[in-house]
Amino acid sequence: MTANVALWIGTSAAIAALLALWAIVRHLQGKACEVPATSALWSGRSYACPDCGTAMEAGWVMLGKGAIWSSRDKRPPGTFAHIGSAMPNTISMSLRPAANMAWRCPSCRLLLIDHSKLVKPAGRGRTA
Ligand SMILES: [Zn+2]
Known part of the structure; x- marks a missing residue:
């Protein structure tokens, strides 16, 4: 194999990998539900820890690669679990990443995550 052929194969593989990544990103963007942050999102959303019964603390969680679940x-x-197998609305491809509403019990270290939607960060000086 000449160096040119090897270079061509390497370049083609890199382009194919980039196209595959782009397709995954587009697929995730199309399926994601991102909503603006408002205080109304939190109304009626209090949970007791399923283990100790204490009121859970409300907040945000960002999952990085997304939540990959298996039963x-x-x-x-x-x-080899990849980004494309992340659960819906657990990964944000936005420049200012959206996060998931979450509740945690600090003593039991249990985390409850709402992945029905992602919430976009509020603008400067605003909190939700
Ligand atoms: Zn607890």
């Missing part, structure tokens, strides 16, 4: 009777997500 208990299946194997846990492995090394």
